[in-house]
Every structure is written in C-alpha cells, then in structure tokens.
Amino acid sequence: MTTERNFQKFFSAVLCVLLFTLYNSTNVYSQLKTVTGKVTDKSDGSPLPGVTIKVKGTASGTTTNSNGVYTLKAAANAILTFSYIGYNEIQLTFDGQTNLNAELVSNNQRLDEIVVIGYGTTTKKDATGSVATVSAAQIKDLPVSSVDQKLKGQIPGVQISTTTGTPGGGTSIKIRGSGSIGAGDNPLFVVDGYPISNTSGQVSNPLNVINPNDIESITVLKDASSTAIYGSRGSNGVIVITTKQGVRGIPVVNVSAYTGIQQVPQKGRPQMLNGTEFAQFRKDIIVDDFASRGLVATDADIPEAYRNPAQYGAGTNWYNEIIHSAPMSNLDASISGGSENTKYSFSLGYLNQEGTLRYTGFDRYAIRMNTESKIGKKLRVGINMAPTNSVQRLNSFESDFVDVLSRSLWLSPLIPVNDANGNRTPYVISPGMYAGPNPLNSLEFAGTKSTNFRGLGTAFAEYQILDGLKLKYSFNVDYTNASSFVFNPSFVGGVNSPPPTVPNSSTNKSTSFNWLSEAILTYDKTFAKDHRLNVVMGYSAQKERA
Template sequence: MKLTTFFIFCGVMQIHAAGYSQSSFTLNEPNTTVGNVLKKIEKTSGYTIFYRQDQVNLRQKVHVVAENGSLQSVMKQVLQGQPLDFEILNDIVIIKPADSDVGQQEIISGTISDPGGEPLIGASVIVKGTTNGASTDAGGKFVLRVKGNAPVTLLIKYIGYASKEVSASPGQTGLKITLEADGAALEEVVVVGYGQQQKKDVTGSVSTVSAQRLRDLPVTSVDQKLVGQVPGLLITSPTGAPGGGTGIKIRGSGSIGAGDNPLFVVDGFAISNTSGQTYNPLNIINPEDIESITVLKDASSTAIYGSRGANGVVVITTKRGKTGPPVVNVNAYAGSQTIPQKGRPQVLNGTEYAQFRRDIIVDDRTARGLATTDADIPEAFRNPAQYGEGTDWYSEILRTAPQYNVDASVRGGSESTRYSFSLGRLTQEGTVRYTDYERYSIQANLESDLSSKLKIGLNLAPTAGTQNRNSFETGFRDIITRALWLSPIVPALDASGNRTPYITSPGAIGAPNPLNSLEFAGTKEKFFRGIGSAFAEYEIIKGLKAKYSFNVDYSANRSFNFNPSTVGGESSPPPVVPNSNTGRSNTTNWLSELVVSYDKAFGDHRLNTVVGYTAQEERNETISIFATNYPDDLVKTINAATQIRTWGEGVEKWSLLSYLARVNYSFKDKYLLTATIRSDGSSRFGANNRYGTFPSAAIGWRVSQEDFIKDISWISDLKLRASYGRSGNFNIGNYTYTSSVGRANYAFGGQLANGRVSTSLNNRDLTWENSDEFDAGMDLGLFRTRLNLTVDYYNRITTAMLYTAEIPFASGFGSAIVNLGKIRNRGLEVGLNSRILEGDFTWNTNFNISFNRNKVLALNANNDPIYSGRSGEGSYTHKTEVGKPLGQFFGFVMEGLYTDAQDLANSPKHPTSVVGSVKYKDVDGNGIIEAVKDFAVIGNPQADFTYGFTNSFGYKNFDLNVLLVGSQGGQILKTANEYLTNIDGVFNVDRKVLNRWRSPENPGDGMTPTTNGARVIYRDVNSTWVEDASYLRIQNISLGYNFKQSFIGSSQTIKGLRLYGSVQNVATFTNYSGANPEASTSGSSVLVPGRDFTNYPLPRIVTFGVNMTF
C-alpha cells in the first residue's frame, strides 16, 4: 500500500478488522510479484501493510506457498531476498529496512483517547519521517521502538479525528494523547438508510453529527442536541416544560395536513413518532447512548423510506461495544434552571391594577356624561396605593429548579463477542412549581460472531419514568396564563399564612390560587417504552450478506389527574365536586426485515447493492375516562366516583408492506451513481390506491480525483452531486379513506335508544402525498480539509397534498380528507466548518445557514384559500393561499383610534365602536367593521433564514464551546394579547394598556384604545399582535478541563477525568416582546404556525458535569 493512501484505507480496514482479521493463510502464488502478493494479503487478511516505495521492490518476483501458514511465515517468504524486515503490530504490518532493528532501541509508549477520555482503538502512531509506526490496542495503548536518544515527533492519526503531532523522547512512557474530533474527515463513515457509506461516496444530501460534537450539552433529549447543528434542520424549542418536546422540521413544510415531522429511525428501526409538548417520544433514548445522528434530506437518501420519507429522515445510531477490555464511563451533571428576567410578561402591579379598574368606571361614566363619586367605585379600588406592588402571580409559580443526570456504561468485548450496557437516570424539576420529569433508561446490546460467516445480535432498550405536569399551553384557563391575568391585589397568602384559595376582586374573573392548582390538580403521567431487536447476519459468499432482523417497540402510558374539591376552576370557586381524568395507552409496533447486500470491487468498479423486504404493523389502544361526583377527596381512584360522565376507547392500527432496493456504483472512485426504489403498500389508503412506488437517482463526481485538480494542492476534496427522486407522506391517520359510523343515541319512552350515524365521508381514492425533490450539492475541502464547505440547493414539490378540506355543511359534513394541491419548498443550505488554529491553541468553527422559501402552488379546484386557526372570538387566525407561503397571519388591520366624534361618524365602524376605540381597516369596503370579512393578511411566520454557529476553542487542557443559533425575518402572532390587552377589566393586563386613550386631551399612545367600547373586536386577532420573531440566541457556552496524566497518573483506576461547566440559553437577542420567539401554542400545525399564547417558559440552565473513564 502506498503511503498516500494508507490512511484513507486504514479507516475502511478498521471497520472490518473485527470481522476479517485472520491469523492463518492459505496462499498458492508460485510466480507473482511482491506488490501483488502484498495486495492479496491485505485484501484477505484485514491487515494493513505499511511500507515505503523507495525501500521495497514491488516488481520482484517471489514464490509464496502456504497452507494455514502464519502471517510471519508468509511475510518471510514475500520479503525473501530483499534487505527487509517486518513487524506486526495488531492489524498493521510494517515493512522496513532490515538494518532498522540494528542498534540500540528505546521504547515510547502511551495511550490515545478522545476528548471524552475514551480510548481510541486502532489509531496509528508513526514516527514522523520514518515508516516506524504502531497502532493502538483495545485500551488505546501503543508501544514504539526507536533508535537513538534524539527526541522524535509522533504523528497520530485516527479516522474522524484531526491528526496530531506530539514530540516525545525515546524512553518516555505513559504518554497521554487526546485527539480532537474532526467532523469533516472524508474517511468518515456515514450511516444512511439500510446501510452505511463512506462520506466520500455519498451522493445525496446527508449530514452527520457525531456524539463527540454534541458533548457538553446537558440536555434531556436527542433533538435538543441537534439545535443549530445541521443545515436544513430546524429545531425549535417552543416549550420549557420538563420532558417536553421540540418542533423538528427538515427543509420547510411540505405538507399541510399530514404533518411535517421527519421519520425517526433508531438503529434501523423506523419508530412511530409524534412530536408533542407534553411528552416527547424522543425521550426514549438517553442522549449519552448515541453514537451518531444522520439527517437524510434529499429524495435520493429518503426515497429508500418510501411513503414515509417526504419530511426527511433522522437516523440515530446508538453506541456498540468494541473488542477490548471493558471500558467504563461514568458521566454526571447537576444543573440549575431559572427563568430569565428578560421576556417575562409585564403586567400591572397591584396599585396600577386598582387604578386601572377605577379608571374604567370613571371613563365609562364620563362618556355617558355622569360624574363619578366614591360611591360608584367598588371599595376595593378606592385607594389603589394601598396595594403597592401587589402579588406577582407569575413569579409566585416559578422557582429555581435543579436538574440531575447520571449515567454509566460499560463496553468492551472479545474477538468474537462485543457488549455494551448502559443505564441512566435523569431528574428534572420544572421551573414552574410542582412540575417535573424523571427518566430511567437502560440499554443493553450484545453482538457475537458465531462463526466467520454468522453474526447475531440483540438489543434491548427500555425506558420508563414519570412526568408531572398541568394543562399548560391550552388556553386562557391554563395555569401559566392564569398567573398573568389573576388580580394582583389579592395576596397569595391570607392573614393566617395559608394560600388564598380563590383569587378574585370585584368584577374580575376569578380562579383558584394557581399554586393550589399546580400542587393538587396536576396530571401525573407514567410512561414506559421499550425497544427490542434481534438480528442475524450471514455472509453467503464473500461480499454477499443477508441480514434478518425483528424489532419490537412497545410503549405504555398512563396519565391521571384528580381535581379535588378544594381547588376549583376558573369562575368556579371551591368547594367543587371532585372529578378525575384517566388516560391509558398501549402501543405495540413490530418490524420484520430481511436485507440482502452485496459488495464487490472489480478493477476500477465498485458496486454495493441492497435489496430488502419489510413488514411493519402497529396497534395502539387507548382508554379515557372522565369520572365525577366523587363524594370527597379521600379516595381518588375511579371506583370512588359515583358517575362516569364520559369515556372512550380507541384502537388505531396500521400496517405497511415494503420492497426496497438500492445500488451504489462508483467508477475509478470518481464517478458515483446511486439509484433506489421502494414500493410501499399501506393499510391507510383506499383499496383503489394501496401501493405506491418511490424511485430516486443520484450522481456524484469527485472532481478532486481528476488529474487536472489533483495537483492543486490547496483543494483537498471537491465533489459535485445531483439527485432527483420521489418520496411520500402517509401520515393521515388510520381508516380515513372509509366513512365511519359512530354512536348517536337518543331517548324514547324514557329509555336510551341506541343510534348510529355516519360521521365522516368516504374517499376510496385517498392516497399518500408525493414529494418530488431535486437537489444539487457541492462538497469542498480546502487546505488539507481545514476548511470544508457544503452547499446544497433543493427544490421540493409536494403534490396530491393530504389535508382536511372544509366542505359545505349542506353535505352533512364539515370536512373531508382529500389529496389536492401543490406546495413548493426550495432553498439553499450552506455548511462551513474550519479548523482555524491548530497547535497549542485550537479554534474550530462550524457554521450553517439555511434559506427555505415556501410557496403554495395550488390548493383545490377553485384555488379557494384555506382559512385556519381560531381566535378566542372564533375568528380565523391564518390564511393559506396560492402564490403565498403557508399559514399567513390573518386578522384586522390596525389603523389607530377614532380620534373624535367626527372621525367616528365618518369612518367605517363596528356596532360597538366609540370615540377612542380601535379603528380597523374596512377591508371589504362595506362601511361596517366585522371579523373575518375585514381581515387581511397581516404577517408571515416563515423565516428568511436560520443559522447555527459553533466555536470551539482549546488551549492546553481547557476547551471552550460557544453555540449561537438564530432565525431572521419570520414573524410571530402574539395571541396572548387576547387576554393581555383585554380591556374589559376582568383580567390583569399588559403594561402597555397604561398608555391607552382616555379622552381627546389624553389620547395615550394612539394605538391603545379606550375601555369604553369595541372591546371584543380589540381582543380579536389584529395586526398589533404581529411582531418580528427574529432572534439570535447564545444557546450554549461550555468550558471543560481535561485532567492531565500528572494529576491522575498515579491512579490506576481512573483513566480519564474531565470536568466541565455549561450555560444553556444564555441570552436571546430579539425585539419580540414575549418570552420566546419560537413559542407555539399546543396543537399548532402547519396551517396555524407561530402562535404564542404564553408557553411554559424556557429556562436558563447552569450545569456542572464530570466525565470519567475507568
């Protein structure tokens, strides 16, 4: 093997080493050359043979015959007659001049590990300028012999890591060398759908993030780790609820009715996923167990997932054991979460509120020409100053909350069997009192080579835990929202120090003390989810492998909420009749999969093919029970209730039958071709349209391998790619193609009479939606890949969109699921990573930016717009129309206030309009202001671009990471204004209401109306709710210190120790007045994006952690 290609192929060999290394050879080469026989040994043995061309005569004829001979004996035959010697170190054979052993030899030894302290197995260590080298063993240790006493420079290389040069003196032992990750390395192996590929061979748009790059982000779930890491992958954090989920989108929204969540594939198993804020399904995986995450973006990489690939695919690979002695890792962190002051809603304090309530009465009477005396004012508001600051309910419900995580793993293995066990425990208290999340996770996997041809494996990953929550993010009655509108003049504690049970003041809407609701009326959810899989892989002939796997995903959730007599509800003071809500859910999903792959290289051609057959089925059973009329609070179980008011049972099933195939072909390592096809049969579609085929093709050209580029030294890699293909989206729910007949009872003769009615329409032609995507990309590595640039342009057109169309009620139905319309998403993604500084002081950066433009091309026969969302007044809040992006904000257009009687008389108005009340634009021009008919598009939630920027600095033992993320150009609809600027006087309100119109002499800010009239239309959706949602957030800063050998050197047990501290959500720079520019109301869908109705706030988290290796 030539020196130049040694390191490139070393990576491949390493992968296969475990499976291929053999110690006996049968060769019969009576008349060949040294070069040929060396190649042959390499190919069949898994050993890498390392030599310098100027020292070895490859054309020398030799005669090599061996029958189960050892490598030593074979090598001796090969090198016979040349003044050469060789040395075998693990998987490496080093050929060197025969005299190299002559003379005094000294030993240099040490260990090589990754920044997390994990030993790197199989890293190569070479004395710079010689062929003298070694590779590390299972413990990351190496031993070298050198001549003389002069200090030498060691060059250390390992795939996926930046090479490093270290000086060492002969005789020095116990060197500790840490390699830094190098995400851009070409040798990197990328996990793709149904297999893996070397990064250089990838033709699709695929981004990989290694666990290495994501360390020091002490977050509770995988998705949170991906924030700002991958171009084209948008992760939003709408909620700070413990255990809550994120919003995940790849390359925009290509669907309006079938969801835009990507497909998640964990170790080859496409798991069922629904993104939710209450319980995030991705929490099943302990982030520490993750080896790498690959995001498949273009159709050529997602089409292999057929009818489920249209929204992109996130492939998660968990850690596996490696051959070697057991390596134990223990990681722990403790954090403290607080809600930043900035962004906390600013409502009136006690004095201001009492004054506000007083002023409403005065203004009303003044407008009616009446004088006001104290007798007209409720006693509570006669002396506002007495209340001072009053009660800040929002602060009352918040706290500084701790968060802990411990996980431990042991991984290792013999030549034939590898194991990995890990367990983790996470405890996260919520920053809203009485909320928390706790998770226990276990992962155990075992892989064994039963023979050189048969490999089996087993993986079990159960996760269980609890979540304590409340009904957050659901409307004006939820606790967080309530904490903003409750009367601030009521003290939180009464004279005897007990919580005031019910908070109200004259004319205000009352509600229970939010702390009582949180403590006694919360919801406890217990969850369990276990993934188990087993596989057997058999190598039929060299390169041809068949792998069968069976996977099961079982989950069971149960939630319970008891509303005791002592708490009550909005406008419903205690005591109340106790009731309870019970929910149970079980899901079993299994996948049976047979995949046959064939790898073959012949001459300049390399071929890799995969064909597969899979069957998957899911069954989900749910039960919900609302029980009421409990006699008291003593027994909370359902049997104590005297009435089951409502109940329900659901069974949801689907099945999917698929055939898939892929061919990867490369010619001269320069010209690459990938073609895939998948055929899916789905139970979700009508009998007329049960099967669909999803083809794709991609080509790649490694320009840098061409002779005319090869000599340009500063271009280390250049690849051009293009792909086109089709994938689908089948997320329309089950059975929707057939009409359903549901229960509709009535009473006759004083008895219940069973009734049934059609509840939905038939649509037997219903089918998946198609997404056709073109992608053109470029990967460029410069200056020995110190600078890597990836650029992708894509154009994705979704047709036959699945969505729930509103239909005329005269049909008897309000909506039907249809395949209509067309959406385009096109965009540009740029990823740039660089190693700016190397040496003592290192500086690496990783920057990505994504531009996505979303446009509706067609909707339905008449291209009627789709109106969606509901304001508190029942008006639409969003409009989707042809030629525009999805989900535009829709509402009244604020023009100001009616300045005087003449203005009022001459302007279009609402029946309740008065002087000083809100003046909206008369969009339909009929002289009357009315909801919806006078609505116009008032904003666009779609961002112009989003970006992430990671800076990593290293100096000696310190490392510092700074992650910035941001979004520019999108808008947000602050629907919380529905109550925050409600001027009825029944709620506490935003401080801007202080600047309202009170009289022509005192007109306020000209935008905040009088309390005298048009109050309902003012609290309906309008353009003052639209704000710029652009932001730049310092998402994470972490600082680590890696203890040197000198500190822990004496310890035989601890092999690695690293301490770090991190701050997440450090600061957000935004003009948005709310807490979180990414907030979105529960139940937000593609058609109603960007609504902020007061979410669980995002905490700032300060964490200290330790990584230990034993």
C-alpha cells in the same frame, strides 16, 4: 496668553507624533518586498485557485487566481500561511526571495468518513444524496433531556424549535422547511435500523426512549434520493440514530453526571401591573366612564377595593409566583468491552428535570444493553434491548384562557398568595374581574401524572454467503404501556366557580405493540481499486397494534 502658549505646545506635540508615525510607516512599507508564487496540488501538480495566503500575525493577505498564482507584499522572515478547503494547511518562511511556490497535500480523512444511510453505510465521498452527520463528540456536553434538542444549530437546513417548555415535552423538527400543508412535518426516526413512531406534541416526545448519552452518531437524510428507500414515511426527511456498541478490548467503565439550574429570564417575562397601578387603573375606568356621560363619580360609585390604590404597593405578581428556578440533574454509567469474537455494552441513565412551572417535572430511567457475537467465520448474531420508564408531572397550560399560565396574567394582583394566618388564599376575586382558584393550588393538587414505559428490542443474524455478499435477518419489537391520572379536589375550584366544587377524576391507559421483520441481501464489492458496486435487496414487514 498662557492659554495660547499651551495650545501651541499641544499642537506642536501632536504634529511631531504624526510626522514620526508617518516616517515609521513609510520606513516599514519601504522594507516590504513583493513575493509571487504558484500554489499547486502535490499529487498531480494542478494549480489551485482560491487558496488563501496570509502573513501570520498581520491582517495582510490575498488569494490565488484561476491559475493558482498569487502576489503579496511581506517583510523579510515573515511566515506565510496557505490554507484551502480539503487540503492540509502549511506555513512557509519568506526570506526575501521574489518567488515562493507552495504545494498542498489533499486531506481525504473526512471523505473516507463512514456515514449511515438507509439500510446500510457508505463513505462520505460515495454518498450521492444530501447527508449530514453529527458525532457523539459534537453533542456530548450539551445538558438537554432528549436527542432532538441536541441537534439544535448543528446541521444546516434542519430547523428545531421547542413548542413548549414542558419537561420531557416534544419539539418541532423541519428538514428543509415544511413538506406538507396538513399531514405534518415530522421526520422519520430510525434507531439502530428500526423506524419508530414520529408523533410528538406539547407533552409527548418519541425520542424520550433514548438516553442522549447512548448516542454514537446521528445522520440526517435530507433530499428525496436519500429518503426514497423509506417510502412515504421519509417524505419529511429521515433522522438515523446509531447507539453505542461494544468494542474489543478490556472492559471500559464510564461515569458522568451534571447538575444545573433552569430559569425564565427576566427579559422574557411579561410586564405586569403592580397592585397600586392595577387598583388605579380600575378606578380610572369608572371615573372616565362617569366623565364621558357628564357626571362625577363618588366613593359610592367606586368599589371599596379600588378607592385607595396606594395601600397595595407591589401587590401580587401571579406569573412570578408560579415559576421558579428549577434544578436539573443527570447521572449516566456504562461499561463496554469484548473479545475477538464477542462485544458487549451496558448502560444505565437517570434524568431528573424539574419544570420552571412549579410542581411540574420529568423523570427518566433508561437501560440499554447490547451484545454481538461472531460464530465461526461467516455467522454474526446479536441482540439489543432498551427499556425506558418515564414519569411526567403536568398541568393545563398553553391551551386556553383558563389554564394556569393564562390565569396568572389576568388574576387580580390585589389578593395576596397567603392570608393573614399564613394559609394559602383559596380563591382570587376582585370587583368586576374574572375570578379563579389560586394557581398554586391548581398546580400542586390538580396536576396530571403520566407514566410511560417503552421497550425497544432487536435480534439479528448475519451470514456471509460469498465474499462481499451478505444476508441479514432482524426482528424488532416496540412495546409501549402508558397511563395518566388526574384528580381535581373540591377545595381547588374553577374559573368563576369558587370552592367547594364537585371533585372529579379521570384515568387513561393505552398499550401498543409494534413489530418489524426484515431480510436484507447486500452485495458490496470493490473492483480494480476505483470501482465499487453496491446492491441492496430486501423484504420488510411492519405492523402496529394498539
């Protein structure tokens, strides 16, 4: 009886709440008034279809029709927000009137934005091809080692993926998908008007020559009309990089630094058998093999290492042993300024990136300096220099069955990293298994050290012949000196080749010199405010010697 009364009380309370809510909802709805209006462009009074109108603080909203007219229900004193692409957003207060019109003001700021294109600049409204620009403000806080990594997720139609986790390694960049079956998909990189080598791979990245913090803007030319001026080199798209220049005014000093930790997340690591599971697995293989032939395996048939799986416990996870939490730090300092006739900029950068694979890493020392002077009223000269030195500590990985990463997946977990005396176990071997050297020894003592020096330099002179007519000559150089050294000591050994082995060493050196000479004649003139003529004529010669 008591239960029934409690249920009746509960049901009555719920019913009262529902009736009260329904009453309030009806009362509020009855207070809403219908407002209609028209949204137009303030400059010419033309109607704007598709304008979004929302009641601020609520989910209520609507859009204008093809004639710019809208209808909406709102409470008195509600604030209506009008927003439309290319126009400034406005807010109007609805005080109960039945008609509320709105006029939107066009926002031409983005249309007047300067973008860098092939052999010149233009405004976004005058660009006829598919061009996308990323400014320094959009990418300044991204802690990565190279410019291409900063573009990830920034530009539609540009796919950027890291082909390997090598510190200082290259990335794969595709603009609007693959443009070739066998000739490669890498776009052309143009740094301050200078096309540089665009070959990249697991361990090489041409953009390592640029300190990401020296970037002023990045423009991606996507379609054929935008890239045609670069010829076949631009068939996969063009990425135009503009570095920071000096500005007129008092000297400005900037110092920035960051540090962080890189990790391989647990979710991304392979699930390995522990020592007990592996020994049991090997034992079961033998037992099942005998059972398939109608026999029973005895202890004599099972190798001693697999007879008592429980003794091993967790064993050794070789994959976890060769990776670690790797620090990464960066330090940049710059000074820029100038007078009425001369501008200058100077920057220093240092990057230290340890690899998540032990005993690998990347160090970069970068310098960039540029100056520009105006001589008289018509002549402008300048010079830009950017030497960079980098050091990579590498190892064999992601290449074949015997590299250190692949080896960590099949080495026996029954063998400890260190022996009973605390010394590193030199060789990992279990019955019926491939054998190989301790991967930590391979990483520490048999790695490759690659050193790369690359210097970019540009000198130019620009003379204004007539109003709107300019002649510019520039000479650019790209010098590279690279070397690599690897030594495999006798105590490391190889796959199925226990130490000591015959030691070996190799050294590679390469030098290349690339020069570019260009003369560009440009005529850019605006007539009667709304008409513009832009003509470019030039000569370019480039040669590379390796």
